[in-house]
Amino acid sequence: MPDDGNAAYGHISFTRSASHFTDRITADGRDGWPVEAGRYRLVVSRACPWASRAVISRRLLGLADALSMAVADPLQDDRSWRFTLDPDGRDPVLGIRFLAEAYEAREKGAPGGVSVPAVVDVPSGKLVTNDYQRLTLDLATEWRALHREGAPDLYPRELREEIDTVMAEVYADVNNGVYKAGFAVDQEEYEAACAGVFRRLEVLSRRLAGQRYLVGDTITEADVRLFTTLVRFDAVYHGHFKCNRWKLTENPVLWAYARDLYQTPGFGDTVDFDHIKRHYHRVHTGINPTGIVPLGPDLSGWRSPHDRERLGGRPFGTGTAPGPVPAAEEVPALTA
Missing domain, CATH: 1.20.1050.10 (Glutathione S-transferase Yfyf (Class Pi); Chain A, domain 2)
Incomplete structure (x- = not known):
């Protein structure tokens, strides 16, 4: 399985699947997910280049206090990304063993696999988005009110x-x-x-x-x-x-x-x-x-x-x- 779960390969040419969950977390909450400090958790793998974009952006913009982060084990099993780096193999904030549980809470049997980066709504335990292409752009623009003082403009x-x-x-x-x-x-x-x-x-x-x-x-x-x-x-x-x-x-x-x-x-x-x-x-x-x-x-x-x-x-x-x-x-x- 490719490192972000957003790809398919086999006896045909490699293709990267589009993100299935494309809701956006915005300043005005127009998709039902308003920017709110402490409400969401960013799930990443440090192995994955797509997730690493979000890790870097979050750090450059100073969003660590506003958007908590979970780091998955770089080695997956048949349920994909897992939280075996944490005590008792559970994410301490979400209380789940596998990122797949947040996907299932949002939509049972959703297509496209379990990928990172993913943002999870902490109160409901549901996945909000796995749109790796849009996520960092929104961190740079929609989350401005929560940026640190002196944060760079990554998308002028x-x-x-x-x-x-x-x-x-x-x-x-x-x-x-x-x-x-x-x-x-x-x-x-x-x-x-x-x-x-x-x-x-x-x-x-x-x-x-x-x-x-x-x-x-x-x-x-x-x-x-x-x-x-x-x-x-x-x-x-x-x-x-x-x-x-x-x-x-x-x-x-x-x-x-x-x-x-x-x-x-x-x-x-x-x-x-x-x-x-x-x-x-x-x-x-x-x-x-x-x-x-x-x-x-x-x-x-x-x-x-x-x-x-x-x-x-x-x-x-x-x-x-x-x-x-x-x-x-x-x-x-x-x-x-």
Whole structure:
């Protein structure tokens, strides 16, 4: 099963299913779900790139006190995402063992599988949304009243058209492209997807050679979405998904860009390489039937100087960096 449950594969080309639950949590509550501090719980896996978008956005925007977070075990069983990292194997807020229970509370037998990120209504225990494409945009716009002081504008109105264009290209060729390559069932399908990944990465490399961030001079949603694929590239996509024309560390521009973001508060301090590597290599048994998790790659370079400051830019615009990671949400220290 792919790491977010939003995909299907087998004897046909890889396809990613649309999110079934697309309700939105908004400032005016027009879908019946108003923004309200403490009412909702964000369920994620640190292994999943789609969920990692929400983890990063939540941290950058300072929503930890307003939107609590549950972290699922990176290893799934036949009921998908489970809370075996918590005492007694239950989420301490929702009181459930499997995320599937929140899905069932919302709609029994709902299609599309059990995916993360997911937002659950704590009082009712029902799933609200698993719309990974819309969720982070709403955190950036609809949740403004609960943002921390100094929070960055991750989706500035005047740049949205350009941001949307860049994100669409990155999604098609990179975010989803690595999956198309990894789960390809014939040589032609694989080669087309793999070529598309690297063709887009080369375009992005040229774009980022002269500017620090993808759109404008500050971090935006576009950077968040590219980062979650780049940070997994050498650890899993290069070998496990056969996207191996070159490694991220072999592209000077993208490697420096990725390190710049990794070293920015809100990015690297949410990344758990152990969860990432164990999930992909042990859950995707069709690709890696032995379940062996590789020892490499060397991760020490993520903390090396990147020299991207010379391009200017202000990571948080006129705002400030987020504060320290809450103790309960700290990830293991980076090791080689």
